[in-house]
Amino acid sequence: MRRSTKFFPEKHYEPTRFDRDFAELAKNYKSAHSWADLRGQAKLMALEEDSYEFDEKTGEPIKQEFDYELLYWWTSQFVHATVRSLYAHGTAPGTLFRIRGSIHEEAGYSDLALFNVLAFVSKTIVCAFRGLRDEQPADILEEMRQVMSSYAQDS
Amino acid sequence: MTNESSTSQVICLIEKLEAFINNSRFLPATSFYRSKVLLALISKALTVARAVCALVDADFPAEAFGLSRTLAEIFFTVRYLSNKDTEQRAAKYVEHVAKTRGINAPVHQILSRKTLRANKIR
Numbered sequence: 001m002r003r004s005t006k007f008f009p010e011k012h013y014e015p016t017r018f019d020r021d022f023a024e025l026a027k028n029y030k031s032a033h034s035w036a037d038l039r040g041q042a043k044l045m046a047l048e049e050d051s052y053e054f055d056e057k058t059g060e061p062i063k064q065e066f067d068y069e070l071l072y073w074w075t076s077q078f079v080h081a082t083v084r085s086l087y088a089h090g091t092a093p094g095t096l097f098r099i100r101g102s103i104h105e106e107a108g109y110s111d112l113a114l115f116n117v118l119a120f121v122s123k124t125i126v127c128a129f130r131g132l133r134d135e136q137p138a139d140i141l142e143e144m145r146q147v148m149s150s151y152a153q154d155s
Numbered sequence: 156m157t158n159e160s161s162t163s164q165v166i167c168l169i170e171k172l173e174a175f176i177n178n179s180r181f182l183p184a185t186s187f188y189r190s191k192v193l194l195a196l197i198s199k200a201l202t203v204a205r206a207v208c209a210l211v212d213a214d215f216p217a218e219a220f221g222l223s224r225t226l227a228e229i230f231f232t233v234r235y236l237s238n239k240d241t242e243q244r245a246a247k248y249v250e251h252v253a254k255t256r257g258i259n260a261p262v263h264q265i266l267s268r269k270t271l272r273a274n275k276i277r
Contacts (some may be wrong), residue, residue, distance in 0.1 A: 025253035035251035036235070036244075042228060045235035052238075064231065071227055078221030088217065109216035114165050116223035117204045120230045124200045125172065127230070128193045131237030137175045144168050 043068055052130060071116065078109075115151045118144050162208040169204050188245035193233060200229045 004013060030037050038044040046068035049061035077084040088106045091097045122144045129136045176197060183190040203225050210219035236244045 022253040025250045028247075029251055029254040032254045035248050035254075037247075042231050045231040048235060048238060050234075050238060064234065067227060067230070072224060072231075075221055075224035075227060078217050079224050085217065085221075106217040109220040110211045111161065113207050113211055113216060113219035113223045114161050116220070116226060117165055117207050118168070120223065120226035121169070121172070121200055121204050124197065124226070124230045124233045127234040127237045128197050131193045131233070131241050132181075132190055134179075137172065140168065140171045140175060143171070147164055147168065 042072065046072070067120075075116070111151055115148060118148045118151075122148075162212050166205065166208050169201055169208075173201055187242060188249050189236075189242050192236065192245040192248055196229055196233050196236075200226060200233075203229070 004011065029035070034041045036045065046064040049063060051061070053062045054060065055062055076082075088102045088104075089100065091101055095101075122141050125141065126136060176194070181190065181194055183194060203222065207219045207222050207226070210216075210222060232248075236248065
């Protein structure tokens, strides 16, 4: 409600029949930004110990540390307006500025992006089907694994 | 591998997953959140996956890489939901809309009226 009254003070909001129910449900949450009410939600979700998969060497439940600490952090550099996201947009000393002047430097991110698609989609499918208590699409997941391996060999 | 051959291979796999899920003819239980949430998150993931491929094909590699972060977040969410207490967590996930609706609904209502007027639709 606050945003509408701040930006559209002259407007009248017409309550709907669902408002009371939503207001009751909303009391269960501290933050509008975090559904799990966890501070640092993505990190805590990623680092929760797995109930299904265990480290072959230690026997400890696995966590998604690599995905969170490296991939999530690295991709974030290109979601936000970081200096890292500007490398291909800068100009060498003594040269005229051009829009996307060094864009060729970003070409390698194509394969990384496609690798992320395969990796995260296949892991999402595995976890989702566990939650659905249904049979995994094993043949398709194996095909995805093989294509992922080809990316690793290429790099 | 060229971009086009890479993306066509990945899109082919996405299509296989979409066909597998659609042909499975899931009918989510109305009284439980779990299947509705997980299936919707799969649908979102496969849609974002296609969008990443579209950006790669259109020669926006860094932007495609940035968008792949959404897939990481969907994975963390799905893993967390299915890891334990799945139904309770799914309910907490869905009902959070009440918290955001309290903030956004009036804005949506006002904006939609504005849009209607701008387009002279009554």
